Amino acid sequence: MTKGIQEQKLGILGGGQLGRMLVQSALDFNIDIKILDPDANAPCKNIVSEFVVGKLTDYDTVYNFGRGCDLISIEIENVNTDALKQLAKEGVKVYPQPEVVELIKDKRIQKQYYKDNNIPTAEFILTDNKETVITHKNFLPAVNKLGKEGYDGRGVQILRSEADLDKAFEAPSLLEKLVDFEKEIAVIVARNESGEVKTFPAVEMVFHPEANMVEYLFSPADISAEIESDAQEIAKTVINRLGMVGLLAVEMFVTKDGKVLVNEIAPRPHNSGHQTIEANFTSQYEQHLRAIFNLPLGNTD
CATH class of the missing domain: 3.30.470.20 (ATP-grasp fold, B domain)
Incomplete structure (x- = not known):
């Protein structure tokens, strides 16, 4: 028998401002929510029935957190998707699906997708390090984006000319034609x-x-x-x-x-x-x- 919405426990990875606004909306549905966040004083701390402090990228932390939930969702992409895949195998619903989160959190894979x-997008070149970016100097002006862990404006450099090449990322990234x-x-x-x-x-x-x-x-x-x-x-x-x-x-x-x-x-x-x-x-x-x-x-x- 399927559980009703109010009989299910929703686990959310991330308890920041987006998580808080999500919880505020969930109150209208009387949904029981459990939050995992690395910050002991995260914005969600005092408005959920269960608040767990822990690293969102740690397999055991995410897996153990999720075992007590019927459904898991996220408020940030930088989470351990291997743990989410295992939870999904064990019958916990994970939305968005771990494979989708994995694809999106790496901008290189996202762009190739x-x-x-x-799907219409700007022309791009995948680059492994600063040296690779420099070999594609004829592609400028372009935007250099870190593959992983860039968000809210971080992990993005605009390279208008060869003079900007020193700002290129040393890590796997992509060069996207400046639109x-x-x-x-x-x-x-x-x-x-x-x-x-x-x-x-x-x-x-x-x-x-x-x-x-x-x-x-x-x-x-x-x-x-x-x-x-x-x-x-x-x-x-x-x-x-x-x-x-x-x-x-x-x-x-x-x-x-x-x-x-x-x-x-x-x-x-x-x-x-x-x-x-x-x-x-x-x-x-x-x-x-x-x-x-x-x-x-x-x-x-």
Whole structure:
């Protein structure tokens, strides 16, 4: 017999601000939540029934944490996916699926996935170290992105000319052609276990020029109906090709000639969706919960 939503324990890897907002939404469903976070004073500490301090990348910590859960989700990609795979084998539902998290947390694999699946993206070259980047100096101007552990603007260097090559990463990374774009937009899309898919209207992101982080956004994005439609379809294609269950933020460039290219994706609630708490009938957090518990997806207007 299938357990009802309130009879299941949800484990979340990560108890930061995204985790806290997810928990606040879960309170409306009366869901029992357990959190794992390395910070003893994480934002989620005092608002869940069980808070565990531990390393998200440690196999034993994640495995032992997950054994007491019916369902596991994440608020950050940098987690031990081997432990999640083992838990899934033992019958714990893990959404987004560990294989999807693994693909997304390495930007090199993520980028190759777009190319292999005919998902529009900027031209790129995979590089192993600074020396490899230098051998491709004719590819500049480009963006050098670390394969792993770059987030919130970290792990990204813009190399406009040979004078910038000293900033190149020594670790496995990729060189992505610098896109002459008009705007950066994002579409948040959700998919539940039954395969129902819903998108939120596209938003326009404005990045801080030095910190390389989203400073503010416009919702809805000031784009044509045609570009909106293209962006929505691309987001649906990505989540369906991945077969992912949960919430996916798809960041895209709108080029000056009206093309839409996928930049990066994040398999969790995202800073391009905070405004949905007040602006949309269903928030991104409620939608994530609806998706992972296989409930009908909410109205995103």
